[in-house]
Amino acid sequence: xxxxxxxxxxAVAALVAWWARTLTGTGAAAAWSIGFLxxxxxxxxxxxxxxxxxxxxxxxxxxxxxxxxxxxAKGDRxxxxxxxxxxxxxxxxxxxxxxxxxxxxxLVTCVLAAAAADTWATxxxxxxxxxxxxxxxxRTAPVGTSGGMTAPGTAAAAAGALFVSAVGxxxxxMPILLPAATLIGFLGMVADSTVGALxxxxxxxxxxxxxxxxxxxxxxxxxxxxxxxGWLNNDIVNLLATASAAAAGLGTWHWLSxx
Numbered sequence: 001x002x003x004x005x006x007x008x009x010x011a012v013a014a015l016v017a018w019w020a021r022t023l024t025g026t027g028a029a030a031a032w033s034i035g036f037l038x039x040x041x042x043x044x045x046x047x048x049x050x051x052x053x054x055x056x057x058x059x060x061x062x063x064x065x066x067x068x069x070x071x072x073a074k075g076d077r078x079x080x081x082x083x084x085x086x087x088x089x090x091x092x093x094x095x096x097x098x099x100x101x102x103x104x105x106x107l108v109t110c111v112l113a114a115a116a117a118d119t120w121a122t123x124x125x126x127x128x129x130x131x132x133x134x135x136x137x138x139r140t141a142p143v144g145t146s147g148g149m150t151a152p153g154t155a156a157a158a159a160g161a162l163f164v165s166a167v168g169x170x171x172x173x174m175p176i177l178l179p180a181a182t183l184i185g186f187l188g189m190v191a192d193s194t195v196g197a198l199x200x201x202x203x204x205x206x207x208x209x210x211x212x213x214x215x216x217x218x219x220x221x222x223x224x225x226x227x228x229x230g231w232l233n234n235d236i237v238n239l240l241a242t243a244s245a246a247a248a249g250l251g252t253w254h255w256l257s258x259x
Contacts, residue, residue, distance in 0.1 A: 001043045009047065010035030013054075022058050023078050030080035034091040041097030042104045045171040049105070050090065052167040053112040056160070057119040085238040086115040089246045103253055106177060109168030110249030111242050113161040113181045114188025118241060120160030121189050125153015149193060161185030176256055184248045192241035200237050201228040
């Protein structure tokens with residue numbers, strides 16, 4: 001897509017998301033940069049995959065607000081860190097698409113399938129009436145615990161990955177992308193849960209006597225680290241998960257040779 005058109009379409013989409021209060025101002029700027037690179041490198045096809053992820057994930061988040069939101073100091077609107085954690089590597093893939101369209105679409109789909117799987121799993125899984133099971137031990141844990149998986153959340157992750165992958169396979173004209181990206185997206189969610197459970201920093205706000213995933217609680221008070229790596233927050237965990245999906249996507253591209 002010509003750069004001017006790509007910039008204009010991405011700007012309109014980012015402004016609509018900001019107006020709808022799904023993104024902060026910095027989040028909208030980050031979304032514009034991602035949208036521009038995806039559209040410029042992979043055209044309307046990549047834009048369709050990006051729209052499938054963004055629209056569906058925001059609808060899921062709105063209809064099924066996470067019951068674990070009290071752990072999140074950022075609120076409902078996504079900032080630039082959250083946007084880049086989920087879509088930054090899709091922007092890189094869009095840049096690759098400028099040189100190799102099919103490869104770019106393949107990687108954009110794999111990355112966004114993983115991001116969708118995690119978002120859908122978090123939103124729907126946290127509403128489960130059943131206790132979660134920790135991914136590394138199988139022991140039960142309260143819903144919303146990092147690394148905990150529920151049957152509804154697991155099914156939602158598969159559905160989210162499948163939806164984005166179906167759009168990608170359709171617009172790219174690569175049927176093999178559907179099973180490949182669905183599996184990669186689902187495993188990206190599993191990687192996210194595993195890293196989050198074992199390594200992500202956990203904190204406690206003494207003022208509110210509440211658990212937190214952030215160094216500063218939503219009340220504005222600093223928290224105390226109770227376990228995990230202090231700097232490894234949820235945004236970095238999400239970035240690592242999408243990076244694993246990108247790596248797996250590159251590997252399957254060379255293995256399946258769909259070009």
